[in-house]
Amino acid sequence: xxxxxxxxxxxxxxxxxxxxxxxxxxxxxxxxxxxxxxxxxxxxxxxxxxxxxxxxxxxxxxxxxxxxxxxxxxxxxxxxxxxxxxxxxxxxxxxxxxxxxxxxxxxxxxxxxxxxxxxxxxxxxxxxxxxxxxxxxxxxxxxxxxxxxxxxxxxxxxxxxxxxxxxxxxxxxxxxxxxxxxxxxxxxxxxxxxxxxxxxxxxxxxxxxxxxxxxxxxxxxxxxxxxxxxxxxxxxxxxxxxxxxxxxxxxxxxxxxxxxxxxxxxxxxxxxxxxxxxxxxxxxxxxxxxxxxxxxxxxxxxxxxxxxxxxxxxxxxxxxxxxxxxxxxxxxxxxxxxxxxxxxxxxxxxxxxxxxxxxxxxxxxxxxxxxxxxxxxxxxxxxxxxxxxxxxxxxxxxxxxxxxxxxxxxxxxxxxxx
Amino acid sequence: xxxxxxxxxxxxxxxxxxxxxxxxxxxxxxxxxxxxxxxxxxxxxxxxxxxxxxxxxxxxxxxxxxxxxxxxxxxxxxxxxxxxxxxxxxxxxxxxxxxxxxxxxxxxxxxxxxxxxxxxxxxxxxxxxxxxxxxxxxxxxxxxxxxxxxxxxxxxxxxxxxxxxxxxxxxxxxxxxxxxxxxxxxxxxxxxxxxxxxxxxxxxxxxxxxxxxxxxxxxxxxxxxxxxxxxxxxxxxxxxxxxxxxxxxxxxxxxxxxxxxxxxxxxxxxxxxxxxxxxxxxxxxxxxxxxxxxxxxxxxxxxxxxxxxxxxxxxxxxxxxxxxxxxxxxxxxxxxxxxxxxxxxxxxxxxxxxxxxxxxxxxxxxxxxxxxxxxxxxxxxxxxxxxxxxxxxxxxxxxxxxxxxxxxxxxxxxxxxx
Numbered sequence: 001x002x003x004x005x006x007x008x009x010x011x012x013x014x015x016x017x018x019x020x021x022x023x024x025x026x027x028x029x030x031x032x033x034x035x036x037x038x039x040x041x042x043x044x045x046x047x048x049x050x051x052x053x054x055x056x057x058x059x060x061x062x063x064x065x066x067x068x069x070x071x072x073x074x075x076x077x078x079x080x081x082x083x084x085x086x087x088x089x090x091x092x093x094x095x096x097x098x099x100x101x102x103x104x105x106x107x108x109x110x111x112x113x114x115x116x117x118x119x120x121x122x123x124x125x126x127x128x129x130x131x132x133x134x135x136x137x138x139x140x141x142x143x144x145x146x147x148x149x150x151x152x153x154x155x156x157x158x159x160x161x162x163x164x165x166x167x168x169x170x171x172x173x174x175x176x177x178x179x180x181x182x183x184x185x186x187x188x189x190x191x192x193x194x195x196x197x198x199x200x201x202x203x204x205x206x207x208x209x210x211x212x213x214x215x216x217x218x219x220x221x222x223x224x225x226x227x228x229x230x231x232x233x234x235x236x237x238x239x240x241x242x243x244x245x246x247x248x249x250x251x252x253x254x255x256x257x258x259x260x261x262x263x264x265x266x267x268x269x270x271x272x273x274x275x276x277x278x279x280x281x282x283x284x285x286x287x288x289x290x291x292x293x294x295x296x297x298x299x300x301x302x303x304x305x306x307x308x309x310x311x312x313x314x315x316x317x318x319x320x321x322x323x324x325x326x327x328x329x330x331x332x333x334x335x336x337x338x339x340x341x342x343x344x345x346x347x348x349x350x351x352x353x354x355x356x357x358x359x360x361x362x363x364x365x366x367x368x369x370x371x372x373x374x375x376x377x378x379x380x381x382x383x384x385x386x387x388x389x390x391x392x393x394x395x396x397x398x399x400x401x402x403x404x405x406x407x408x409x410x411x412x413x414x415x416x417x418x
Numbered sequence: 419x420x421x422x423x424x425x426x427x428x429x430x431x432x433x434x435x436x437x438x439x440x441x442x443x444x445x446x447x448x449x450x451x452x453x454x455x456x457x458x459x460x461x462x463x464x465x466x467x468x469x470x471x472x473x474x475x476x477x478x479x480x481x482x483x484x485x486x487x488x489x490x491x492x493x494x495x496x497x498x499x500x501x502x503x504x505x506x507x508x509x510x511x512x513x514x515x516x517x518x519x520x521x522x523x524x525x526x527x528x529x530x531x532x533x534x535x536x537x538x539x540x541x542x543x544x545x546x547x548x549x550x551x552x553x554x555x556x557x558x559x560x561x562x563x564x565x566x567x568x569x570x571x572x573x574x575x576x577x578x579x580x581x582x583x584x585x586x587x588x589x590x591x592x593x594x595x596x597x598x599x600x601x602x603x604x605x606x607x608x609x610x611x612x613x614x615x616x617x618x619x620x621x622x623x624x625x626x627x628x629x630x631x632x633x634x635x636x637x638x639x640x641x642x643x644x645x646x647x648x649x650x651x652x653x654x655x656x657x658x659x660x661x662x663x664x665x666x667x668x669x670x671x672x673x674x675x676x677x678x679x680x681x682x683x684x685x686x687x688x689x690x691x692x693x694x695x696x697x698x699x700x701x702x703x704x705x706x707x708x709x710x711x712x713x714x715x716x717x718x719x720x721x722x723x724x725x726x727x728x729x730x731x732x733x734x735x736x737x738x739x740x741x742x743x744x745x746x747x748x749x750x751x752x753x754x755x756x757x758x759x760x761x762x763x764x765x766x767x768x769x770x771x772x773x774x775x776x777x778x779x780x781x782x783x784x785x786x787x788x789x790x791x792x793x794x795x796x797x798x799x800x801x802x803x804x805x806x807x808x809x810x811x812x813x814x815x816x817x818x819x820x821x822x823x824x825x826x827x828x829x830x831x832x833x834x835x836x
């Protein structure tokens with residue numbers, strides 16, 4: 001098979017299917033989603049059989065335990081996948097919302113109306129649950145989607161893909177509205193990323209290297225987040241009980257996520273009281289601590305942090321600690337090392353709360369709460385397709401509304417430009 | 419001078435300046451804008467002297483009359499430039515708008531607040547008025563801007579740049595908030611387009627070739643419009659008087675603009691009555707007509723249109739005419755040949771108006787009005803930085819709000835993720 005022709009056919013078919021899906025009623029889209037959920041449940045055995053092939057190959061290839069765990073499906077995980085799709089049925093359809101409208105002095109009625117984006121490409125690693133999840137979100141927002149999952153999950157993805165397209169057909173929608181790239185050659189990605197005539201946006205999900213490659217190669221707009229180097233700044237006016245609980249939660253509750261804290265900044269005035277207490281609790285929970293020189297004077301058993309360490313997204317039970325001499329010092333550190341994801345201040349001081357939320361440039365800025373809340377569900381958006389650290393189109397958690405565009409519809413009665 | 423180092427310094431300085439501008443008060447930004455307008459007026463002679471150098475060089479290089487006209491400044495044009503900046507003072511400051519806010523069941527108060535984007539690069543051709551205009555818009559929206567104008571306007575741009583930075587300094591803002599690339603080597607653009615660590619968005623303004631190059635080379639998000647191939651569809655249920663006036667306006671009022679009509683689609687039922695009348699009026703005004711086979715049976719003196727012609731953005735007194743047999747036929751033609759800019763239907767039929775505005779996928783879709791209205795001023799947004807045919811971030815006219823992003827500010831009192 002010629003890979004270029006193969007991808008060319010996929011993107012053309014997606015563009016063509018996108019027109020029908022864009023104008024499909026909410027009821028029709030929900031029917032298709034219901035068939036998808038039903039199909040996942042009723043084909044659980046088939047999905048498990050296919051998934052076993054992937055898991056076996058991954059073990060033979062010597063992939064890490066963590067990778068194999070992400071790849072592996074169980075009855076419980078398959079049920080959760082179907083339930084995730086059912087939750088999307090209950091979310092409000094964003095398409096058709098009149099975002100804004102006004103009448104001009106010449107009588108033109110201008111309405112800004114929410115529309116689907118069109119064709120979305122999702123490039124992701126070997127997590128089969130993303131296949132169902134991303135397809136369902138794109139469908140609900142009226143988009144056609146092209147899925148390109150990691151090659152380690154190819155059998156699982158093809159199994160899910162059969163269920164997805166069967167559901168579209170059963171609902172009377174064009175099955176090309178959801179397509180999977182069924183070949184694993186990397187070249188396929190290159191052709192996808194330059195199909196700007198047919199594809200409207202690319203959303204890569206995965207490690208920083210994958211995302212950088214996508215950004216460099218793509219002639220299509222990309223929405224992305226590189227990494228989450230999140231900070232919590234414990235101000236001199238912090239409620240130390242809140243500070244301890246929030247910092248502990250931000251680091252320990254689920255360290256492998258992009259909104260987990262990687263560096264804790266502590267004002268020097270409260271460091272002598274606060275640091276020993278929080279450090280003990282973190283260390284007791286298995287967190288490895290790295291600290292600046294001043295931190296090391298308070299906690300003599302910890303390792304010194306290097307400049308490089310402050311750039312790290314550990315995604316693990318490791319934490320940098322730095323003592324700062326002012327809120328400005330804290331904000332400067334965040335400006336230099338932060339990734340624009342989620343940043344928090346713990347304070348009881350009104351001015352400092354305002355200064356921090358005003359000056360810190362990140363997708364989400366918190367006062368007295370855990371950075372772990374940066375998440376579509378937690379923000380009340382329902383499901384999310386990902387989190388953007390870009391400043392364009394969408395920033396922060398991206399739900400259904402972020403999978404849409406808009407158009408201006410203008411009603412006149414013969415107005416002419418003068 | 420090492421070009422890479424030169425650009426590197428510019429983008430770093432811009433990033434650094436952007437922080438102060440992002441939090442500058444509306445009053446301060448307006449003061450700077452006022453100084454810019456004042457500076458343009460009081461330095462008119464200096465600007466004219468520098469502009470003459472560009473115009474002379476352009477004539478010696480044998481540039482077209484149209485190019486030289488766009489490049490040339492006069493007292494009147496300099497006044498218009500200053501007035502344009504003054505108008506931006508009167509526009510509402512978009513920064514700080516609370517776009518949306520809600521309180522979660524756990525008590526977290528989540529506010530979505532409008533913020534500047536950060537650092538914007540504008541790449542444009544040899545129109546010195548863009549220099550003042552783009553700088554003023556970016557400044558008002560709280561962004562730092564890096565300007566890269568066409569090399570033919572370099573003296574004019576440097577003259578304006580001196581006025582712009584002097585105004586920033588006089589107002590007490592970092593002069594690096596507005597920077598001009600003062601070297602004309604194309605290599606400078608390559609370095610700009612890969613400075614993704616410092617630049618948040620690139621807005622190219624100019625011909626399709628320039629824009630394609632920017633899209634291919636850039637690792638920074640680009641907002642663009644390639645071209646405007648705009649249609650007006652005269653439905654079988656059209657009010658023919660409105661149809662005639664609107665089509666004439668859309669083609670003739672200013673044919674060199676991206677929102678002018680390039681192809682007129684006419685329903686076959688009204689073609690025998692409508693076509694001869696509108697054709698005569700267009701031809702009498704100097705419009706050259708190209709037509710499909712059916713059109714040629716009604717208008718025997720016109721040239722046949724090729725498939726290629728339907729893709730053309732003439733920007734000139736040339737018009738394609740095509741007779742269609744249904745509204746579906748019209749929408750199919752627009753789907754195939756349209757550039758997603760501005761499309762109009764002329765009809766008195768309610769269902770057809772709904773179908774057309776629902777199914778046509780373009781930034782602006784009109785019923786009974788001229789496509790020439792797609793413009794920031796005409797839409798009531800005030801000044802515009804350009805028109806986007808992208809579906810991400812901004813679609814259609816881009817005013818101040820489209821030069822902003824947002825962040826989520828979350829107020830809590832110790833909430834933890836469970």
